[in-house]
Amino acid sequence: MIPREVLQNIRRIQIRTSHLADNMLAGQYHSAFKGRGVEFEEVRPYRIGDDIRTIDWNVTARTGEPFVKLFREERQLTATLLVDLSASQGLGTNWQSKRELVAELGASLAFSAISNNDKIALTLFTDNIEKAIPPRSGSRHVLRVIRELLYCQPMGHGTNISRVLEHLNHTAKRRSIVFLVSDFQDTGYERALKVARRKHDIIPIVVADRREFELPNVGLLDLVDAETGQVVMIDTSNRHQRQLYAEQTKALADQRDQLFKRLRMDPIHVQTGEDFVDPLRKFFHQRECRR
Template structure:
């Protein structure tokens, strides 16, 4: 039985993200992603302003009047959410944790997909595959996606991005749009990304909290690595230590982004305590321009 407070949270996320998909992301999602192809629908008489490249010369020659071909996009796509549920997703120094942010983000993408008659699949992973939900459409399915994003209790604690991508390759026979949502606190996943993007449209979404880049000056502080359980006592009043912490975090972020750059991938960056709609809109707009 799901606790009442979780059901209330699911309902709040449903209302907020459904509104976001309908009003803020409407049209942009559809324009950003191509269907599987186009198929011939009919011919009609040529009108001034029509693309002359669409003229059907056979019909035109037979009738003596110019006709153009009309095509219909085969729209239905599969959107796969590959979501990191490792222990580090519980971090949140603002009004929400990374996991709560991911739940809202995933729900918005799922609602945008079903509004366009696409199907949505969900894979939750840590250092193992925690749960996999096959692609379906409809609002009830999105509610299940939200529930799992919020309520699934993972067994693992670490992060294995490669395993999630390998699972995608093995289970998705057709090309899909795969949103890879993680804080990418992992290593050696470049080859797996390279293989996955040959078959799928893989879009990294990097989730972070500002505290991961800046250590507060609060004196002695016991830090715990949520994924390994390692504990260490640090003196945060030490300016050199804070500088070292920030430099190390920045170096890790740059190394991650270099992987994306080498593979020609455009990551979306979202942060706890900040609206994620703007980064999504910007990404959809850039994709539309490239089309």
């Protein structure tokens, strides 16, 4: 039996994210991700403004009147969410944790997918695969996705991106749109990303909190690595130490983004306490323009 407060939270996210998908994201999602191809549907008489390249010359020759071919997009795709549930996802210094942000973002993507008659799959991971839900469509399936995003209790604490990408390659039989949602606090996953990219359309979504890049001036502060338990003390009243911390975290982020650039991937950057809709819309628009 699911507790009442859990159902209320799921319902709240369902209402907000389904509205976002219906009114803001679904159309752009459709334009950004085309179907697998097109198939012939019918012919009809030529109308002014039709592309002359679609004229069916055989029918035109038989009837003496110009006819054009109509095609229908083979639409149904599979969108897969690979979602990082490592311990660092619990960080949130701006009214919202990274995990809460990911739940709303993932739900919005799921509703956008089913609004376009696509299927949605979910894999939750830490340093292991925590849960894998096969692709299905329909609102009830999205509600299950939301529930798992919010309330799955992971066994692991770390992050292993290579493992989840290898799991994807072994289980996904067809090409998928893959949203890899993580704070990317991991190393050594470049090869696995290259392999997965050959088969799937991989979109990294980088989830961050501002305090990961900027420390407040509050004196002595113990920084605890949520994934390893390592503790480091920093004197945040020392401007040099704050600056050094910011430079180190920025350098790691730059290395990650350079990897995406080398692999010709377009990451989406989202941050706790900020609206994630604009980064998604901007990404969809850029995809549509390129196509």
